[in-house]
Amino acid sequence: QQQVKQSPQSLIVQKGGISIINCAYENTAFDYFPWYQQFPGKGPALLIAIRPDVSEKKEGRFTISFNKSAKQFSLHIMDSQPGDSATYFCAATPSLVPHGSGNTGKLIFGQGTTLQVKP
Amino acid sequence: DAGVIQSPRHEVTEMGQEVTLRCKPISGHNSLFWYRQTMMRGLELLIYFNNNVPIDDSGMPEDRFSAKMPNASFSTLKIQPSEPRDSAVYFCASSSGQGRMNTEAFFGQGTRLTVV
Numbered sequence: 001q002q003q004v005k006q007s008p009q010s011l012i013v014q015k016g017g018i019s020i021i022n023c024a025y026e027n028t029a030f031d032y033f034p035w036y037q038q039f040p041g042k043g044p045a046l047l048i049a050i051r052p053d054v055s056e057k058k059e060g061r062f063t064i065s066f067n068k069s070a071k072q073f074s075l076h077i078m079d080s081q082p083g084d085s086a087t088y089f090c091a092a093t094p095s096l097v098p099h100g101s102g103n104t105g106k107l108i109f110g111q112g113t114t115l116q117v118k119p
Numbered sequence: 120d121a122g123v124i125q126s127p128r129h130e131v132t133e134m135g136q137e138v139t140l141r142c143k144p145i146s147g148h149n150s151l152f153w154y155r156q157t158m159m160r161g162l163e164l165l166i167y168f169n170n171n172v173p174i175d176d177s178g179m180p181e182d183r184f185s186a187k188m189p190n191a192s193f194s195t196l197k198i199q200p201s202e203p204r205d206s207a208v209y210f211c212a213s214s215s216g217q218g219r220m221n222t223e224a225f226f227g228q229g230t231r232l233t234v235v
Contacts, residue, residue: 032222034223041228042228042229043123043210043212043226043227043228043229044162044210044226045225045226046223046224046225049223089161089162093222104167104174104175105150105152105167105169105214105222105224106152106164106167106175107152107154107162107164107224108164109161109162109163110161111161112161112162
């Protein structure tokens with residue numbers, strides 16, 4: 001069962017455009033939602049992350065929008081650059097019980113989105 | 120810090136052989152994770168340890184797979200006997216731990232395993 005669903009599978013954007021990747025989750029026990037970026041031949045690396053008590057987080061050109069009621073979150077890359085071409089994974093981390101005592105640290109990944117930014 | 124170190128980077132083995140993948144986590148991190156990446160299944164968690172103790176091994180595909188963490192600075196993932204469907208990239212990751220609110224996982228470069 002895919003607990004985190006990601007779309008689209010691939011995305012082509014012109015340089016300077018906005019890239020948008022969407023994710024949806026089912027488990028309400030998730031309490032940490034990171035995005036990872038992976039370049040060919042490398043391991044995934046944390047890009048940006050959000051907790052469910054915040055609706056938006058921005059770091060430079062990267063923004064996460066989070067809709068807790070809809071159980072959806074998305075990554076927006078503004079002014080996309082060729083160097084952003086990579087595979088992006090959304091993820092979710094289950095919380096420990098009782099809630100508020102932290103999380104497990106394990107990552108449940110979406111299927112990934114391959115982004116190509118054309119010059 | 121050198122980051123998470125995995126060895127070997129590439130492994131080609133024949134079906135039926137034993138394969139051992141190795142991982143050195145970042146010093147001071149007390150959680151360690153083994154993930155497998157394939158085109159079909161994406162990134163999936165196999166097992167994770169906290170303070171050298173296996174916490175969740177529900178992702179280990181079958182008894183042919185085993186993982187150990189004898190100390191805080193070393194872990195192994197063993198496949199015996201290996202099969203062609205085990206071909207994948209295996210990642211090790213470490214973090215500063217379970218129980219914290221925002222735990223970034225740092226990934227190694229991965230081991231690309233090919234079973235022929």
